[in-house]
Amino acid sequence: VVYQALAAGVPVITTAEAGSVVRDRVEGRIVPARDPEALADAIAELLDDRSLRNGYASAARERVLDYTWDRYGERLLSALQTAGQTCGNPSRQTSPPAPLLSSTIVIPSRNRLDELAVTCRRLATLDPAPEEIVICLDACTDGSLEMMRREFPQYRLVVQANQLGSVATRDIAFRQVTTDVIISLDDDSYPLQPQLLLGVSQAFRDHPEAAVIAFTEVRTEETPLTDGLSSESVGRFVATYSGCGAAIRRSVYGSPAHYSPLLWHTFEESDFSVQCYAAGYGVWFEPSIRI
DSSP: OHHHHHHTTOOEEEOGGGOOSOOBTTTEEEOOTTOHHHHHHHHHHHHHOHHHHHHHHHHHHHHGGGGSHHHHHHHHHHHHHHHHHHHTOTTOOOOOOOOOOOEEEEEEESSOHHHHHHHHHHHTTOSSOOSEEEEEEESOOSSHHHHHHHHOTTSEEEEESSOOOHHHHHHHHHHHOOSSEEEEEOTTOOOSSTTHHHHHHHHHHHOTTEEEEEEEOBOTTSOBSSTTOSTTSOOEEOSOOOTTEEEEETTTBTTTBOOOGGGTTSSHHHHHHHHHHHTTOEEEEEEEEEO
16 A cells, blocks of 8 residues: 555655655654554644645655566566575675765755755665755745754754855855765755765766766656766766766865856856866766766
8 A cells, every 4th residue: 555655646654663665754754653643743744734745745756666566676686696696606705895985965055945845855865875964045035944944953054144146155065075075966956866875986986087976967757958968878078067966076176176156156067177177187977876
């Protein structure tokens, strides 16, 4: 029944004991078993908040795509192949996985409460999770600050009293990051793969000369936003990238390259790319990472 509800885009309220794939505050709510008051509160919350219902519904339809017969077959085949390789040779030694690069996700937002809420719910599905998620509110007046404090208290907020523009807002947040990687997203862009950080770490290790890893952008109908930069394209060094979906090597940001606040809301990516190439770095387009 739960899978059918998810496929129909229905938010689900259930308990941990049900063992379902529903994640709390992503596709619905997980409430304590035998607690009618918690159940009533969860139902009332959904009835009173259309934006919350719509966000859960959208996430539910995407969540169930991981549990089709085709996906089940792929996982089963992969498990059998792995078991066959290791069981056939008990003495086979495997190399330990390379350590994951630490990451911080940075998102600027200006009066886009509904879009920001959907994106934040999707970020909660990342596995592994980043060290920190920073939401930069650029003089928001639509209740975004209250929504973030209420629904996502685990995210760090950078609040601007006066509007600075997205470029200056990103620059302020980027300079505060201390992890290996800065992942730049918009308030209406989110990763389509829970293993985003694994892909980013691997891409930077495969291309040590890259200052930026550019992601594939897709619309809801799965069509590429940028001609020639789709998930079927070949990975390569490119002239520039989009700030709504990219990873930046933190050791490069600030020196030798940075965003100029004078650009306000656009062209910062092209300017940053030129600075990177001038310093001997590059921008690598990685088709396997999709947002």
